Amino acid sequence: MSIWKGYMLYLRYSSFFILVFFISCSKDIKKDNAVFVIATYDDVHDWDPATAYSLEVLPMSNMYEPLLWLDASEKEHKLIPGLATSYKKSKDGLVWSFELRRNVSFHDGQPFNAQAVQYVVNRNKLLYQGASYIWSHIKDVQVVGDYNVKFILDKPVPLDKIVSSQYGAWMYSPGTKHMSRDSIARGYVAGTGPYKLKSWERNNQIELIKNNDYWGGWDKDDYFTAIQIRVVSESSTRLQMVESGLVDYAVLIPNHLLDKLKNSTDIKVSFFPAWINHFYLLNTKKFPTNNVFFRKAIAASFDRKKINQYVYGNLGREPKGLVPSNIPLFAAPDSLIAFDLKKARSYLLKSGLSNKETSVDFSYVATSEEYRLTALTLFDNLRQIGVETNLKPGLWSTNWEKAKNINTAPNIISMAWWPTYSSPSDWFFGLYETQTNPLFNLSYYSNTEVDSLIVLAWENEATNPQKAQFYYKTIQEKLIDDCVVVPASDLNVQAVYGSDIYGLTPNPAYSTLLVYKLERNSD
Numbered sequence: 001m002s003i004w005k006g007y008m009l010y011l012r013y014s015s016f017f018i019l020v021f022f023i024s025c026s027k028d029i030k031k032d033n034a035v036f037v038i039a040t041y042d043d044v045h046d047w048d049p050a051t052a053y054s055l056e057v058l059p060m061s062n063m064y065e066p067l068l069w070l071d072a073s074e075k076e077h078k079l080i081p082g083l084a085t086s087y088k089k090s091k092d093g094l095v096w097s098f099e100l101r102r103n104v105s106f107h108d109g110q111p112f113n114a115q116a117v118q119y120v121v122n123r124n125k126l127l128y129q130g131a132s133y134i135w136s137h138i139k140d141v142q143v144v145g146d147y148n149v150k151f152i153l154d155k156p157v158p159l160d161k162i163v164s165s166q167y168g169a170w171m172y173s174p175g176t177k178h179m180s181r182d183s184i185a186r187g188y189v190a191g192t193g194p195y196k197l198k199s200w201e202r203n204n205q206i207e208l209i210k211n212n213d214y215w216g217g218w219d220k221d222d223y224f225t226a227i228q229i230r231v232v233s234e235s236s237t238r239l240q241m242v243e244s245g246l247v248d249y250a251v252l253i254p255n256h257l258l259d260k261l262k263n264s265t266d267i268k269v270s271f272f273p274a275w276i277n278h279f280y281l282l283n284t285k286k287f288p289t290n291n292v293f294f295r296k297a298i299a300a301s302f303d304r305k306k307i308n309q310y311v312y313g314n315l316g317r318e319p320k321g322l323v324p325s326n327i328p329l330f331a332a333p334d335s336l337i338a339f340d341l342k343k344a345r346s347y348l349l350k351s352g353l354s355n356k357e358t359s360v361d362f363s364y365v366a367t368s369e370e371y372r373l374t375a376l377t378l379f380d381n382l383r384q385i386g387v388e389t390n391l392k393p394g395l396w397s398t399n400w401e402k403a404k405n406i407n408t409a410p411n412i413i414s415m416a417w418w419p420t421y422s423s424p425s426d427w428f429f430g431l432y433e434t435q436t437n438p439l440f441n442l443s444y445y446s447n448t449e450v451d452s453l454i455v456l457a458w459e460n461e462a463t464n465p466q467k468a469q470f471y472y473k474t475i476q477e478k479l480i481d482d483c484v485v486v487p488a489s490d491l492n493v494q495a496v497y498g499s500d501i502y503g504l505t506p507n508p509a510y511s512t513l514l515v516y517k518l519e520r521n522s523d
Contacts, residue, residue: 033522036224036501036515037247039238041367042396043203043231047187049170050123051130053420053439055396057166059206059229061512063107064170064191067098067117067163070422070509072275077328077422077509079160083112083171083192093156093462098163100147104215106173107190114149117141119174121151130439131168131420133429158423158462165421166510194516195227205230214516222519233367233395242267242496248520249497249513254369255313258496268499271314271492272506275327276418278316278370278488280378281431282411285444288358289411293351295483298360298412299337300344301381302486311373316489322476323424324490326508329465330424331473333480336487344385359388363403364414366393371414374488403442413442416491418511424472425458432479445484450475 031037038058046052049064067084070077084098104112118141124132140152151159163169173190183189187197187206194216195208206229210218230247232238239257242250243266261267280302282295289295308318319325320332348358362379364371372393379389392399392410402408417440419426430439433454434446457471479485493511495504503518 031245032226033520034225035228036226036249036518036520037228037230038249038251038513039230039232039241039247040251041231041233041235041238044187044200044206045397045400046130047189047200048127048130048184049172049189049191050120050127050132050168053130053167054400057510057512059187059197059208059227060170060191061166061193061510062195062208062227062515063193063197064172065193066165066169066171067100068160070161070164071507072422072509073505073507079164082164084163087160089159094153096151096153096159097144098149098151100149101215102147104192105213106175106192107196107211108173108175110173110175110190112171112192113146114143115146116171116174117149118143119177120171123176124168131165134162134165134168134420155459156463157459161421161423161461164509166418166512167420169421198226203231216516220519222522224515224518224520227515235367235369239496242498245498248501249495252368253494253496255311255315256369261496264499266499268495268497268501270495270497270504272495272504273326273508274418274491274493274506274511275324275422275508276416276491276493276511277319277322277324278374278414278416278491279319279322280486280488281413281415281443282484282486283409283413283442283444284446284482284484285406286409286411288351288353289360291351291353292483293347294353294358296337297344297347297351297385297387298378298382299483299486300340300347301385301387302337302378302488303339303381304336304488305339307374307377308489311370311377312489312491314492315370315494316491319487319490322479322485322487323427323472326490327419327424328422329461329469329472331469331476333473333476336480337483341381341384344381348385348387355386358386359390360411361390361392362412363392363394363399363410365396365399365416367395368414370489375414400442404438406444409442409444415440415442419509422509423458423461425454425461428454428472428475429458432475432484443484445479445482447478447482450478453478 044056045054066082068079069082083101087098089096121141125135137153137155137157139154142150144150176189194214196211198207198209200206208227210225238250239253241247283289364375382389403413435441453471453475457468460468500521
């Protein structure tokens with residue numbers, strides 16, 4: 001008990017001094033009601049809109065726009081115009097034509113038109129890094145007119161889902177071809193969105209300012225004229241910043257810290273449906289998790305029910321499969337590996353490994369209290385079956401870099417996934433398809449049969465969704481049998497924000513805040 005009290009005192013006072021530091025050491029911290037301020041837990045990793053594939057979605061969704069937006073806020077999902085005003089496809093699904101929005105300019109003054117769309121898609125395909133893979137089935141992009149573009153596909157994949165993606169589908173200026181690598185890396189690729197980059201201080205702050213020439217206009221008095229995204233790794237400090245009014249919105253606040261806000265009239269706490277899940281990838285190439293029975297011993301030591309009840313609470317729910325159960329085309333696998341320490345010991349015995357050989361490295365995101373408490377729970381359960389666990393907390397960006405190198409990769413790594421586009425295939429392409437140089441396949445899993453099934457499922461989504469759904473179920477069952485991943489929780493999006501902020505609308509298709517749609521009640 002004394003250790004726990006000491007830990008809480010440490011959190012309280014360290015957070016206090018960090019907050020004082022923020023207040024006293026930065027003139028920019030002064031609150032301007034025309035500026036929307038966000039406190040998040042980590043910085044961007046990649047500023048190229050073609051390849052960015054992680055936390056970049058927060059600033060980029062306010063700087064760039066896709067051809068279409070997916071509105072998944074209601075039971076019936078619908079695609080709405082973005083930079084395209086209408087589209088049609090051929091009966092065979094191989095030819096798609098888009099009519100583009102007129103009188104739109106990029107932040108650098110260049111016009112948005114069919115040539116710009118052609119440039120973006122061709123550049124993304126050529127790069128073939130990060131999220132740019134979404135264009136891999138585009139055989140040709142044809143400029144039919146200044147504001148009409150035609151896509152020729154080699155397979156009938158759902159292009160409407162691709163062009164409404166939250167990664168890799170942002171339209172950006174052809175002027176990028178004249179930019180230096182350094183300028184691209186600093187975030188100066190021009191978009192068409194309502195905000196543009198003013199400055200970036202690595203691991204500290206991103207500032208976006210109003211795009212005065214935005215095609216959507218600024219006809220209301222209560223638009224935000226700027227966005228500040230502050231990187232604050234300590235969750236309790238983020239909470240104190242929103243409580244004190246220094247920020248408008250705080251990301252990833254642990255559940256146990258939210259109780260103090262129940263009676264607050266200044267802060268709102270909401271939970272929205274999401275297509276996000278937490279899970280743990282098991283390294284299939286690194287000893288001792290390269291042993292499938294050992295991996296199953298870990299999976300059987302994972303108490304999903306307890307973790308969702310006591311750790312996640314209203315932030316999550318017990319998963320039914322390897323992807324969120326509310327995403328389109330979800331099909332539950334027959335079963336997940338259940339929590340059973342007796343069964344876990346049996347799997348450990350089948351592995352043929354001695355106690356001296358069963359030490360594992362467990363990497364998790366230190367900025368998440370849910371990850372930390374889950375790690376401690378699994379640590380204790382594994383100890384009970386004779387497995388030693390070396391806990392290695394760290395920032396996501398640091399953990400990710402280490403995990404991409406087999407020599408520094410852990411045996412177990414915490415992960416969260418939200419989709420590039422509205423399809424189960426995104427989990428399977430991103431996490432489990434064979435990757436020579438792993439990006440997010442941090443389990444180092446490789447199975448040619450699974451690779452083929454992922455492609456088949458994706459190619460059938462637009463023409464035979466029932467068949468695609470069957471393939472997605474089959475893929476999950478094979479991954480469960482190979483014990484590549486331990487699912488933890490299907491999440492709801494947590495929103496902790498000032499009570500004077502209005503316009504927040506849940507849309508699980510995008511893991512971001514579209515600040516242009518928000519307003520502040522100044523009454």
